[in-house]
Amino acid sequence: MFVDLDPSGTHFVGFCPFHEEKTPSFTVYPETGTYFCFGCEAHGDVIAFLMHKESMTYGQVCEALESYLFTNDLFPTS
Numbered sequence: 001m002f003v004d005l006d007p008s009g010t011h012f013v014g015f016c017p018f019h020e021e022k023t024p025s026f027t028v029y030p031e032t033g034t035y036f037c038f039g040c041e042a043h044g045d046v047i048a049f050l051m052h053k054e055s056m057t058y059g060q061v062c063e064a065l066e067s068y069l070f071t072n073d074l075f076p077t078s
């Protein structure tokens with residue numbers, strides 16, 4: 001997994017993969033499919049990001065985000 005993400009309400013946060021940091025400021029918004037880093041202001045389409053980083057297909061990313069919204073688990077182990 002590219003980054004540890006913790007559920008935080010309707011979004012989740014983790015350490016930014018784009019810059020070094022000691023407190024998580026990388027925020028992903030599953031409902032809009034976007035991410036934003038409050039540390040370095042990196043932002044973009046989380047679907048394209050996961051497809052590139054995790055070698056997932058568009059369908060796999062959509063499924064992961066959908067299941068996250070219901071289970072707060074981005075990458076179900078099953």
Ligand SMILES: [Zn+2]
Nearest residue numbers: 016019037040
């Ligand atoms: Zn960052």
